[in-house]
Amino acid sequence: MKKLMTGNEAVAYGAYLNGVRVGAAYPGTPSTQIMENFATYxxxxxxxxxxxxxxxDVAIGAAFAGTRSLVSTKHVGLNVAADSLFYAVYTGINAGMIIACADDPGMHSSQNEQDNRNYAKFAKLPMLEPADSEEAKQFAGIALxxxxxxxxxxxxxxxTRTSHSSSLVEVSPDQVPPPPGEPQPYKRNPEKxxxxxxxxxxxxxxVEERIKKLAEYAETLSINRIEPGDDxxxxxxxxxxxxxxxxVFPHATFLKLGMVYPLPKNIIRKFASMVKTLVVVEELDPFFEEQIRLMGIEVKGKEIFPMVGEFSPTLVRQCAVAAELINESGAEAEAVATMAVNAAAKLPIRPPILCPGCGHRGMFNVLREAGVLVLGDIGCYTLGVAPPLNALHFTGCMGASIGVAHGVDKGKTKDRFVALLGxxxxxxxxxxxxxxxxxxxxxxTTIIADNRTTGMTGHQHHPGTGYVLQGKPTKFIDIEKVVRGIGYEKVDVCDPYDMDTFRKVLEDHLESREPSVIIALKPCVLQTKEKHTPPRIDPELCTNCGSCLDIGCSPLIQEKDFVRIDPLLCNGCGLCMQVCPMEAIIRD
Amino acid sequence: MRKLDFLMAGVGGQGTILASNILAGAGVELGYDVKTAEVHGMAQRGGSVESHVRWGEKVYSPLVEQGKVDYVIGFEMLEAGRWPMYLHKDSVVLINRYRIPPPAVNLGKATYPPDQEIEAILSGKGSRILWIDATEIAKGLGNPAMVGVVLLGALSRLVGGAEDVWQSVIERQVPAKFVDLNIRAFQEGRSSMSA
Known part of the structure; x- marks a missing residue:
């Protein structure tokens, strides 16, 4: 029987079927659902x-102990884990270990579009790349x-497109993982x-010998296959x-690589000799192209296809036409289309915004009023950069806020500044x-915007929520106690809905000129389902001054002479009532 | 076997992903090879959402090529208007007559495009535009979240396929306590197209 699955679901399924029993990850788009799905088995x-x-490290340890393991991450997460990746290639593992790693070409939800195929070459380990969900399932077994x-x-x-695309996967109810073995003594082997x-x-x-042998093995793997066609x-x-x-090239001859490192050089040589023009189509870096060129084979690649951004069938076709690899006559009604496309491009954009009722909004409103330089981080609160809030001035990578703020402090600035992270x-x-x-x-002064969840990736638990991945209760690690335990003496916990208090606390911390922490605690309203009666705006009292619009909350809608609140969208948090100078926003 | 490519466009929180899952499931049930593509964007809510669903004898790319979409299903008027490049002369655009003003419009810094402008953008290649009051129908059923299933009901009339095939997919994909409501939403959407 066949079932639609995303690539993320399918690799989790494949790992489970092949006896993987330990999985660990930190959420990160587009990889998050790999571990969420694995956890359900x-x-x-x-x-x-x-x-x-x-x-x-957890996945490596499990593999050392003799249990097949899975770690999943987004591309930049592998930067964080790189130190461990490199040693594990040296030590080797005991039981099989999969690193499922999802790149984000086009940066749908990331700070860069690094090509992680380079990690395979850099750290010297094999890498497979599935083209659909069925392959994602099968490659889990091959990888192990x-x-x-x-x-x-x-x-x-x-x-992103293999992680978040669905396609049909062969699912057999009879197929079950092998039974777990008895725990074995740990193989103590210091030299290794x-x-x-x-x-x-x-x-x-x-390591060097292994990667050579893997290159020989790649020649024998059926997932590296030549698909005959027009030569x-x-x-x-x-x-x-x-x-x-x-x-785009329905009739061409294809070399479809399932193992993307190390490359099967003999197959590539044979393939090159079979065809008149050899073309590499690859997103981001010229990873195959450079290796093929080093083999002394003439090849076209990045002279035709861009290094930047996500590919699509449309883009591949446009590049192929421009390079005269294919002839395309489909130019009918082209002018009309161009006009329509230009008109569509002028439609007002709809960027992601902080949700109605979001606790971050009150915090950003106070920070903007105070004119503070905000050295931010990665999470929903990164959206504080957008107009009309315009209240965030730096985001680099996970955790960079505090170190950069400390550097700004030591590098000296006239500005008042805070570090801000979730x-x-x-x-x-x-x-x-x-x-x-x-x-x-x-x-x-570090502000920890504590919404008691990992919001941006879709509400995953973390050590400060009191629950584990499966939603079961665990030890709650209290951020206030953590920072007091480290030695911070000036620590305040403050509700960012209460902007007057938050403002006073912020001013007090900035004036003190001592290292300090403000925990802006407001659990995510999407998670808690907290909702209050939406207020309404009295059009008689509203002077249309726009103060409420400056908090950037989507239910506040500018009409001709006044502002109104869409009660269907409104969460009823009451922030707009606090900023209205005319007291025109009333809750009945 | 013919191929059918769909593009669903809406605003985060409107239920485009559930609707595209049902549409994909219906394709499987009707014997097609099926692929879908979507992006889980940055914010939980409020951004543009675009999701591709493809039915065919053999589907390679999960993304549809521009100029090849057969049906655009606009959950929101402005979002429907963004995708003329995907249309061909025989495409059908199904638009929910419902506006969610984007931030710039809320702030009074841009205007929401009038209906005729959206029609002009989308009908350039000769595509057929069909308006439907899906949100109104859903509200009439007591739950505006039904909008996606209302639209699928309307779409099912255009695409074909036995009514019970679609309904069996809905029954499998929505929580048990909402099945009846979803079936009613589907039927209301379906009958709105026969008029």
Whole structure:
């Protein structure tokens, strides 16, 4: 029987079917649903780790202990986990280990569009890339086999379009994972597992030898396959890009790569000799192209297709037409279309915004009024950058806010400044820099916008929610106690709905010139379902001054001579009532 | 076997993802190869949402190519208007007559495009535009969240396929206590198209 599954669902299913019993991850678009789905299977342990490095270590440890494991992450999460990735390639693993890693070309929800295929080459480990959900399921099994045969973790690479696209997957109710074995004694092997220089030096040649053997193995893998066709063009492609190219070049000869590192050089040589023009279609970096060119083979790639942005069948076709790889006559009604497209481009945009009732809004309103430089971080609150709030001035990567603020402090500025990050981000990468501020006698005030969830990725638990991934209660790690425990003496917990109090607390902290923490505590209203009676605006009292519109809340709608509130959208938080100078916003 | 490509356009929170899952499920039930593509964007709510559903004998790309979409289903008028590049001369655009003003309009810094402007943008290649008061119908049923299923009801009339096939997919995909309401929403959408 066949079932529609996203790539994220399918790789979790494949991992489960193949006996993976430990999974760890930190949420990150587009990878989040891998661990959420894995956690639903019986007999597995799955966790949200505080960050990707911890998740990677947990998966490595499970594999050391003899249990197949899965770590999932978005592309930039692998940067956080890179230190652990590199040692695991040296130590090897005991049971099979999958690293499911999802890139985000086009940056739908990311700060960069790094091509993580480079990590396979950099850290010297094999990487597979599925082109649809059925492959995502199957590649999980292949990855585990490779992992155990070659004693190495294996990366399965996704991109947004393979993670979040659905396609049919063969599902058999009879197919169940092998039963778990009895726990075995831990294989103590310091020469292999303790990476002091003397031992690590012996491991490096093993790594080099292994990747050579993997390249030989790649020649035999059926997931690297030549699909015969017209020999005038030969296309090399993998992943979702293979699917786009298949539509644009329906008759071409294809080399479809399932293993994207190391490459099967003999197959590539054979393929190149079969076709007149060799073309690599690959998103982001010229990863295949450079390696093929180094083999002395003439190949076209980035001279035709861009290095930047997400591909689509439309883009692949446009590039192929421009390079005269295909002839396209479909220019009928082109002028009309161009006019319509231009008109559509002028329609008002609809960017993501803070939700009605969001606690971050009151906080940003106070920060903007105070004219404070806000060194921000990654989460829903990054949306504070958008008009009309315009109240966030830096976002780099997870946890960067506090360290950058400390640097701004030491680098000196005339501006008053704060570091701002969320609760989940604090546990992810905020603990170390908040220690640094205290240790190195900084004056940074850190605001932790605590909404008791990982909001942006869709409400996942974290150490400060009191619940584990599966929603079961666990030890609640109290951020206030954490920062007091570290040694912060000036700590306030404050409800950002109450802007007057929040304003006073902020001014007090900034004036004190001592390292301090404000916890702006307001649980996410989408999560708690907190809702109050929507207020209304009395058009007689409204002078149309626009003060309420400046808080950037979508139910507030500008009419000709006044502002009104859409009661269907309104959460009833009452922030607009606090900012109206005419007291025209009334709750009946 | 023919191919059918759909594009659903709406605002985060309107239920486009559930609707595209039902549409994809109906395609499977009717014997097609099916793929879908969507982006879980930055914010939980309020941004533009675009989701592709493809039915065919063999579907490669989960994303539809521009100029090849057969049906655009606009959950919101402005969002429907963004996608003329996906249309061909025989496309059908089904638009819910419902406005959600984007931030710039709320702030009085832009105007919401009038109906004729949206029609002009979308009918450039000769596509057929069909308006439907899906939100009104859903509100009439007591739940504006039914808008997606109302639209699917209307779409089912255009696309074909036995009514019970669609309804069986809805029964499988929505929580048990909402099945009756969803079926009613589907039927109301369906009968709105026969008029």
């Amino acid at each position: 019986p007999g597995v342990f799955a966790e949200w780790a505080p960050n990707e490095k911890v998740a990677m 086999e490779i992992s155990e045969t070659f004693d190495t973790p294996v990366i399965i690479r996704f991109v 597992h303790v990476m002091v220089p003397a031992f690590a030096r012996r491991r490096h040649p093993v 005038s063009i030969g296309i090399v492609a993998a992943g979702s890009v293979y699917q786009y190219a298949r539509e 609760d989940s981000t604090f546990f992810h990468a905020g603990l170390h820099p908040i220690v640094d501020v205290l240790y190195n006698q900084g004056t940074t």
